[in-house]
Amino acid sequence: MKGADTVAELVRRQWGDHRIGLRDEHHTLSHHEVAAGAAARAALLVDLMPPLPGGEPHLGILLDNTPEYPLWLSAAALAGAAVAGINPTRRGAELARDIRHTDCRILVTQRAHLPLLDGLPLPGLRILVTDTDAYRELLAPYDGARPGDATLGPVRPDSRFLLSFTSGSTGAPKAALCSQGRLAAAGASLATHFSVRPDDVHYVCMPMFHGNAVIADWAPALCAGAGVALRARFSASGFLPDVRRFGATYFTYVGRAVQYLLATPPGPDDHAHALRLGFGTEAGAVDAARFRERFGVPLVEGYGSSEGGAAIQRTPDTPTGAIGRAAPGDDLAVLDAETGKECAPARFSPEGRLLNTDEAVGELVNRGRSPFEGYWRNPEAEAVRLRGGWYWTGDLFYRDEAGFLYFAGRTDDRLRVDSENLAAAMIENILARWDRAAGVAVYAIPDPVAGDQVMAALALRPGAVFDPAEFAAFLAAQPDLGTKMPPRFVRVTRELPLTATNKIHRVGLREESFLCGDPVWWRPAPTGPYEPLTPEATAALQEQYARHDRTPTWDRRRG
Incomplete structure (x- = not known):
């Protein structure tokens, strides 16, 4: 080539x-x-x-x-x-x-x-x-x-x-x-990395105004002389018919697209297609495994952004849950944003739970030569990205002793519960194992006194209902779910709010907190059973927020 x-x-x-x-x-x-x-x-x-x-x-x-x-x-x-x-x-x-x-x-x-x-x-x-x-x-x-x-x-x-x-x-x-x-x-x-051939067909179902597509x-496809097949707008139900019609061999995904594909009714011919690979971000290890089992197609999780400021390369020895290592020649580090010092290597329990979140999770920074070419007429935003001659990605990661990097969410997705730092993406990956959940979003809402509480929005699979006791039992059975990670509030929704690029619209979820139109369950005591959040309980919570001059909406919680 x-x-x-x-x-x-x-x-x-x-x-x-x-x-x-x-x-x-x-x-x-x-x-x-x-x-x-x-x-x-x-x-x-x-x-x-x-x-x-x-x-x-x-x-x-x-x-x-x-x-x-x-x-x-x-x-x-x-x-x-x-x-x-x-x-x-x-x-x-x-x-x-x-x-x-x-x-x-x-x-x-x-x-x-x-x-x-x-x-x-x-x-x-x-x-x-x-x-x-x-x-x-x-x-x-x-x-x-x-x-x-x-x-x-x-x-x-x-x-x-x-x-x-x-x-x-x-x-x-x-x-x-x-x-x-x-x-x-x-x-x-x-x-080159994916051995794209001229006889391949790339299925473009993500919106082309976004960098992923x-x-x-x-x-x-253009570089390899491969064919391109288009879908006007992403459709979970139209995915397999399109793939078969066009003979597609490769596709990309962003955000929750994989969850929506898994939520479609399974069929006896789910393996009857020519797809050999999907490449994207934010599918999660659980959904990637489910996708491969159901459709026979491996999903390769990558890391990148429209800015192109840092790249992570997946190798065959990449552990489950990791994205990969820094690409050759790159100098990627996980740094504490406040001190600029390198974070400690991740330590895991035998069950795979991250034991030192506070000292291991930090912002991914490219200390080497970055391909970032700037923003159009936005020097303030460029200054945020380029600090001290380094490119700061705005994404949270942690790195193990072997140098493999694990995605932990956006910097805005960090939660601080009882003085312990948590990363939303890590909790989402665990909650995604629940077989009744078609989609999961985890986000911070303010604690009435100080710090944050964990809230989760669950989109259930067709025909499923939320059973609070079963959900609590599921949480208790997860060996890598830390004591501060279980959601205090659970919003049960028909579907998660998404941006145009299939990413969860977390700002809207945070702003609504538990003051939303969907059913909300909560634990009045952190380790107690889940109960419906009644109007009376909501009023009592709001009173508690008012006493401490705080509100339950994320964007005003410091005010």
């Missing part, structure tokens, strides 16, 4: 390749047709958006996963423009802010998303609506274009290419920058 310095070079390689390159439910394009379509759009782009001083011009893409999305990504690469992926779950002023913040001069969208733009202050923005006759007429004169015919300027490895918004679960999302060279290198690395799914 010959490497490429830019994404544009990878797109040009598709010219003349008449194998199937891009499919969805309604369209089939060869690699050659993808390159030709990209060349036509690049030529249109150059005519509509002449270059300005100050670098690559920006276009926004507000689309579902239709063929137009990778076609416009490829067109931008050829033309030397940069793409801002716009999240269609954003609304009103927030959506307008994302488009204006990234200085988009053109927005590519579809008719279904036009109502989102009604009345928004977007002066000077040119909108192209892909599923209209006007768009097809606008594109028609460029049908004969060839890759490289039309550019906005020199296309180099350091040419800005992606502006990928972070999830935005806390404050306004930041637009992380990614150059053509970094994306091409990331795609080549994954293609572009960096971990589309880019390695």
Whole structure:
């Protein structure tokens, strides 16, 4: 597999390749047709958006996963423009802010998303609506274009290419920058690591405005000359039918997608497909094992972000529950954020419980050369990431004596219960073993006096009911569940609230705490039985919070 310095070079390689390159439910394009379509759009782009001083011009893409999305990504690469992926779950002023913040001069969208733009202050923005006759007429004169015919300027490895918004679960999302060279290198690395072949088919079911789908799914396919199959929006029930229809061999996932796939009714032909690998984050060891048993497909947990500031490489000897070791040449450390000192190696009980959470869990930091390329016009956010010449990931980890790294959640997911530090992700991994749970989220709510209490939201499997005694017995039987880890409050919900990238929307859960519309069970005494949280008990708790000048909502707990 010959490497490429830019994404544009990878797109040009598709010219003349008449194998199937891009499919969805309604369209089939060869690699050659993808390159030709990209060349036509690049030529249109150059005519509509002449270059300005100050670098690559920006276009926004507000689309579902239709063929137009990778076609416009490829067109931008050829033309030397940069793409801002716009999240269609954003609304009103927030959506307008994302488009204006990234200085988009053109927005590519579809008719279904036009109502989102009604009345928004977007002066000077040119909108192209892909599923209209006007768009097809606008594109028609460029049908004969060839890759490289039309550019906005020199296309180099350091040419800005992606502006990928972070999830935005806390404050306004930041637009992380990614150059053509970094994306091409990331795609080549994954293609090599997973032995991607030209006859593979990458199933893209995660949203393409997010870095996971572009960096971990589309880019390695492009590097290896593999095919790409698209799903407009993730569907658990449509997953296996799509995989079979397209002959998919590889897919990526984020957040709770795996839990939703496991919650679908099992069938006798669950192994009847060509999938050989899934790659993603936050599935958890329990769900990964269940997925492999049910579908015969191994899931490889990775670690990465839109920023690309640190990478962890999984090796065959990686222990269960670990992500892997630092990639060769990287200097990753787990540091105490307050002192900057390296945390102690993790110590485990014979049952696998982390014994020294307080001294072992810290923030993952890259002390070496980081590929982080910054945020678009956000020096404050860059300063948070780059402190003392190091890249601080904002993620909690711990490291064992052999150097293997274990994910423990976001820095915001740390809990402090009775002066003991806990990590939400570690408790979630244990609660996920309960066979009635389809999804689990663990988060901190304020203790009425000081510190935090543990709250869990449980989405149950179809037909399951919450049995408090059975749940308590399950907790008591888990050998690696520390005495401070069992949830004091349990929210039983039909489904967990998710962001557009299938990650749990923890901010909303924290803000609602036990003051929500779902049934809540709690332990009045920390080791007692679970009881329904009645209106009377709720009122008594609120009184207790008021006496200590605290509230049960996480974002105001220090006030």
